[in-house]
Amino acid sequence: MDDSASRPTLPEGVRLRSGRIQIYFSRNGKSHHITLPHPVTAEGINAAAKIRRDLITKAEWGILTDNDIAHAKGDFVVDDSVIVSDGVLFQEVAQKYLKHCDANLDSKKDYVSALNKHWMPNLALVPVHLITSDMIRDIIADSEFKSDKTLNNCLVPLRGVFEKAIELRLVTPADNPMAMIKNKKVQTGLPDPFTRDEMNALLNWLDKNLEGKDRFYYWYFEVAFWTGCRPSELTALRWNDIDWFNGSVIINKSRVRGIEKQVTKTHTAREVYLNDRSKRAFEALNDLGLSTEYVMICPETNAPFYNEKPSRLRLTDAMKQTRVRHRPAYNARHTYATMLLMADVNPVFVSNQLGHSLQMLIKRYGRWIHGDQNKLEMSKLTTD
Template identity: 60%
Template sequence: MVDRTNSKTLPTGVRIRENALEINFTSKKQRYYITLPHPPTAEGIRTAAKIRSDLINKAKWGLLTEKDIAQAKGLDVTETESMDGQQVLFQEVAQKFLKFSIANKDSKNGYRKILECHWMPYFALTPIANITTEDIEEVIIDRDFQTAKTFNNCATPLRGVFELAVKHNQISVNPMNKIQNRKVQVETPDPFTRKEMEALLAWLDKSLHDEDKFYRWYFEFAFWTGCRPSEMIALRESDIDWFNGTFKVNKSRVRGLEKKVTKTHTSREVYLNERSTLALKALLQFKKDQGYQTDYVMLCPKTKEPFFNEKPPRERLVEAMKACSIRHRPAYNARHTYATMLLMDGVNPMFVADQLGHSLQMLIKRYTKWLHGDKNKQEIAKLSVTRTA
């Protein structure tokens, strides 16, 4: 018989039944009732609440196994059973993959969602040693990934799960070895022309007032340094070397979190030029005039805090493009603009690659079109020259 005398004081989903603790919860329309091997004391009740919470979290992510339930009941589950490759389920290895992954928080959350959405419905309760390359290929066909990039992103955590199983001797061969990433079409950079850049900056200078004037100098700095938005909003005064005319780029801000690395995990030293120096001094003067007490160079005028993301400046540039009747491009393309201006002016590609944080090979691959400056236009112009006999 259920003891309801103290039910109002018990945690949700915990009750005393025949002088024992019972927890209950629902997952995927199935109701679980589990009697625990803990006495109905204050300490036992706290333990029961924690066990229930852990089981609910596992169920939420599709990681709940019969072994988890057996352990909660206090049944004897031998370690050898879980280490036997034939008994270890895909979801158990997936759980460990997420736990041991050294990826950042955003990437881990992404992996978790991918595994839950695309792979758990098919493989969760399958012994990992039984999953073959053919099984995976059938799931890939069933999922019908719409783009190569989406497929590659979804294959990454799946490949990681099997790699962990190989490492722990639960399988001998990774079945993903024969499944290659799909080729992603690399789009050619689409920079603003110098004339377009100057028109955008002129509109920002004329149309923005008071605290919004900040964005005029933000984009002056973006166009003349080639920094990624995530690098710009992480920049600090302590990164600037005025004596040598440089600043360090060694971190980024993404969704309000500061990372101690750049997108490519490569730090670099960017040289200031006349216009980026002017922009940087204007940004620091703006911060001083506003009375900001922080080391960050870029602060959102609206919140007075470091930027959560690059959306506020992006919206200003979109407004400028519309006003100037300039074809829309992402604000990120200010970086491409700087790169192509340098190359068109004949700057050494090695220096350009270093300033952007690219390898020389990557720079040449992405910006081949601009490596010869105006010579390409000169060559094509020859086609229209009228030759006399």
Template identity: 65%
Template sequence: MEINFTHNKERFYITLPHPPTAEGISAAAKIRGELKNKAKWGILTDADIASAKGIEVEDSAVIVRAGTLFQEVAQTYLRRWKGDKNSKGNYVNILNYHWMPHLALMPIHTITHDDIQYLIVAREFNTAKTLNNCLIPLRGVFETAIKSKLITENPMAGIENEKVQIGIPDPFSRVEMNALLDWLDINLEGKDQFYHWYFELAFWCGCRPSEMIALRWSDIDWFNGTMRISKSRVRGVEKGVTKTHTVREVYLNDRSTRALKEIQKLKMSNDYVMICPETNEPFYGEETARNRLVDAMQACGIRHRPAYNARHTYATMLLMDGVNPVFVADQLGHSLQMLMKRYAKWMHGDKNKIEMAKLNTN
């Protein structure tokens, strides 16, 4: 937890060894008050600041600076962060949980490559992806130290990401999709009918859930039959960009157009297209809608897949029907290379089955 105050026109940032709990916040407020009072009366010493940071000082009058601590550089890294708030929050959690307990009070220049390698082994990360994600803010802290000329060599050099097995999309078949939509149509009543049309649109437009819940009626071009996808909404925070930072026009078809018109008839909002029936507010995330599709999968006996796979279903239906891959890539917001990498299995339609059938003719 960080406190800060101004003394003699200088801003002091001090990271305290206290957790962000009610007790920790109370302790931090008390420490900050004491430091401010000492600064006001001109009796603030380096020893006072060191003590607040949790550093034991034998001589309370004099402190020999041992160098800038890891926790101080971490706070500088976070203050300079220019990315989205959601990522910053994740990095704060990663630093607090995985790295601060071991590195916080170590001078940044004393941390070695071997120290970090040992910590990585000791943490026993469950998956390679988790490890790779946790290394991002750690690298950021040491890169900040390099830029601030606190260290000359980066101890993260040579610590590479683990290889992550990349899975292939797992779409619903058309039969499964229609069974799910039929179940939602039959079993949801009143305002909950919204979720039937939500997934009708999801299956037939291919948008990411974060893009759908950020969609506004002003983004719908009824005359030209398109939706302008330029925003996303993650954990209740509106982001003025999509995941790929690319604006695109998604063409509507008969089923996606009908879904939008049915949602419009519900008159839930003149602003956002997607309004949560339970709260009458824009969606915080896609969990509520996702749970409805989970209910439908269980009721229909359909193998569980993430609701996100409605997007994969749209992509594979287009490809299986022989739609131009360039158009499909534009609709999804992918590059053609990414589309081919992810959906190569479906790009030949039923030709794969025809080729496999040849094995049975000999």
């Protein structure tokens, strides 16, 4: 007998069948219909709704097991006084954190991925106030993080979840388990710019060997080497961002994985001044007539770039052919920065051109600020 008369008062996915409570849901192409051992009371129905949510959560995270189903059906000793555990679950706080997180879309996708892969399988159904630092350390020890930097990145959303729990007064600051979890120390590498001779060799090869539509990439790298713009900034650049009269470009947008954002990586707009070579490159790109809106249009697709792979492959070819030591194409930006500093350009101006703070510029490029002076100083130390 289907007790459908009671259905309007029942939670979603809960129904009464022959005087018993049944829950049902579908996830990942599979339907589940589970009859529970709980009494047909208000408490039993509320417990059924909670059990359904927990099973759905496990199904969504890919951790639902036959044992979970058997446990829900009552293949265990039932204590009617404690039907479900008390407390707000980690996964509920995580969803709230993601909903309120003001990170950009790209970062939020990374947070979701980190939570799904490393934290949800172990913590999703644990009341957030019961999670300890030892539990988190055990998860870290059992997980295979590719590097310490990867671990540090995955700890960002985990900290965010517990900050949200504190904000919701589910955990006190004194009981925050993340207070005992420290980031791993990661050695920061020095920039590895191309020398001016290497840059010229690469650009000369591109100039002589790229023909037809591929000719675009020669001008692309003329702009990259002589403006220091990030690849994400170049692919978002529009023609109306160029001030032809004053010889400058406004950098205030970026494009990452095909998604355009109205901010740069550092959330700071800047005006980049052009020299003769970057001006000539922009004029040549304009003459190509690929687009009336975007400066950089992928010649293979006639659409804005999804990522920097096509341009990177061209520079990789140039490095192989010229025997220039391989470095990421991003290092065109480092090359511009170090050329300015080696030419004794004011560091404040350089930091403004790159969109760095002066402190960050000195931290990253300090060894180039004095040009060849460092070598001159070392030459004073004789070994005779």
